[in-house]
Amino acid sequence: MSSAVPPFSARPHALYGLLACVRLTAFEQRAADAGRAASYEDKVVLAGLATGAFAQFELLRDRLIEAGADPYEAMRPYQDAISAFHERARPADAMEALTKVYVADSILADLYREAVEKADPGTRAVVHESLADSGHAEILTERLRAAAENDARLASRLGLWARRLVGEALSQAHALAEQNPEVGALFGEEGVAAMFGRIVDRHQARMRAVVLRD
Amino acid sequence: MSSAVPPFSARPHALYGLLACVRLTAFEQRAADAGRAASYEDKVVLAGLATGAFAQFELLRDRLIEAGADPYEAMRPYQDAISAFHERARPADAMEALTKVYVADSILADLYREAVEKADPGTRAVVHESLADSGHAEILTERLRAAAENDARLASRLGLWARRLVGEALSQAHALAEQNPEVGALFGEEGVAAMFGRIVDRHQARMRAVVLRD
Numbered sequence: 001m002s003s004a005v006p007p008f009s010a011r012p013h014a015l016y017g018l019l020a021c022v023r024l025t026a027f028e029q030r031a032a033d034a035g036r037a038a039s040y041e042d043k044v045v046l047a048g049l050a051t052g053a054f055a056q057f058e059l060l061r062d063r064l065i066e067a068g069a070d071p072y073e074a075m076r077p078y079q080d081a082i083s084a085f086h087e088r089a090r091p092a093d094a095m096e097a098l099t100k101v102y103v104a105d106s107i108l109a110d111l112y113r114e115a116v117e118k119a120d121p122g123t124r125a126v127v128h129e130s131l132a133d134s135g136h137a138e139i140l141t142e143r144l145r146a147a148a149e150n151d152a153r154l155a156s157r158l159g160l161w162a163r164r165l166v167g168e169a170l171s172q173a174h175a176l177a178e179q180n181p182e183v184g185a186l187f188g189e190e191g192v193a194a195m196f197g198r199i200v201d202r203h204q205a206r207m208r209a210v211v212l213r214d
Numbered sequence: 215m216s217s218a219v220p221p222f223s224a225r226p227h228a229l230y231g232l233l234a235c236v237r238l239t240a241f242e243q244r245a246a247d248a249g250r251a252a253s254y255e256d257k258v259v260l261a262g263l264a265t266g267a268f269a270q271f272e273l274l275r276d277r278l279i280e281a282g283a284d285p286y287e288a289m290r291p292y293q294d295a296i297s298a299f300h301e302r303a304r305p306a307d308a309m310e311a312l313t314k315v316y317v318a319d320s321i322l323a324d325l326y327r328e329a330v331e332k333a334d335p336g337t338r339a340v341v342h343e344s345l346a347d348s349g350h351a352e353i354l355t356e357r358l359r360a361a362a363e364n365d366a367r368l369a370s371r372l373g374l375w376a377r378r379l380v381g382e383a384l385s386q387a388h389a390l391a392e393q394n395p396e397v398g399a400l401f402g403e404e405g406v407a408a409m410f411g412r413i414v415d416r417h418q419a420r421m422r423a424v425v426l427r428d
Binding site: 024027028031032034035040041043044047048050051054055057058061071072075 | 238241242245246248249254255257258261262264265268269271272275285286289
């Protein structure tokens with residue numbers, strides 16, 4: 001690697017800070033979506049997804065504290081780009097909120113998992129755990145599939161929404177890499193684009209799984 | 215008991231429905247307070263309290279499902295009274311939100327624990343678990359004590375706010391008992407008033423623990 005920036009694995013607290021910020025913000029968004037959900041079922045699924053994100057935040061925060069870092073300081077450089085993503089990708093209702101978790105979270109998880117493939121096993125384990133399904137993926141997939149199968153108009157709207165989310169998720173990653181050299185180094189010299197093909201392939205498979213066109 | 219209403223312990227799903235509603239609503243309120251919190255520290259404490267409430271909701275919901283009840287239907291009779299409480303007791307900032315958890319949750323927990331003292335051991339265990347500290351009480355007490363010790367004006371404002379919360383919590387219990395015969399039966403013939411003295415004693419001890427005047 002010709003970059004002067006040391007690889008992320010040498011400074012895991014920067015990566016943990018980024019992911020802690022991703023997870024705490026996900027908690028806030030999902031909890032707010034749960035608060036707005038019109039149906040009891042959607043409210044409970046979104047609240048469960050929120051608590052899952054918070055548990056992952058706690059894991060990362062505890063690793064940061066163990067490493068002697070201040071969690072808040074470690075998260076701060078990434079807050080603007082992550083908040084901007086959520087500002088631009090505001091779900092109009094609970095089904096869009098569920099689609100957002102399903103689509104955008106999976107893309108970001110794929111990106112970060114690819115990015116730490118060459119990191120040390122300890123860092124890799126923490127990152128994988130912080131991106132893992134918190135036990136709500138199955139019910140999420142079921143809800144989306146059932147909705148798409150029963151309502152062609154809803155399926156079409158969610159398909160468009162998902163396409164927008166792909167763009168927003170990838171542009172969040174681009175913005176983070178541009179504004180933070182250590183994130184840029186994480187994605188390597190070719191940047192986010194190098195991973196693009198593989199990540200879009202996986203996204204398309206996920207869309208087919210819930211009967212949404214991508 | 216001269217009431218024609220069977221005691222709550224004979225129909226634990228009604229009690230579980232009430233407490234599930236209390237807990238899911240607490241999740242929503244705390245999560246919304248976390249979203250509004252200005253400081254990282256308060257945000258994380260409130261988010262932790264929210265996830266604790268959701269875990270307790272899940273416990274009650276699972277007991278309801280095991281008992282063959284529809285959790286949503288079991289919660290529904292109590293939603294209006296509980297939402298009305300939160301409407302009337304809207305914290306202005308994170309310190310008021312933390313005080314609300316500390317004061318109102320403890321009073322309601324005391325009430326329901328007293329109410330199930332004569333229930334069967336299984337019901338009592340579920341109720342106690344659903345009302346237990348989710349591991350955040352210590353940090354909550356510390357935050358309030360530190361704030362009250364360092365800022366006399368804030369301590370005075372929180373003291374007034376706590377007094378209002380006592381009234382609102384007790385009137386929530388009264389409203390629930392009046393509108394729902396099974397809750398009235400839970401509190402016995404003398405009603406909420408019979409427990410009032412003991413509950414206010416414990417409230418005053420908690421206020422002293424955080425250096426707030428009651």
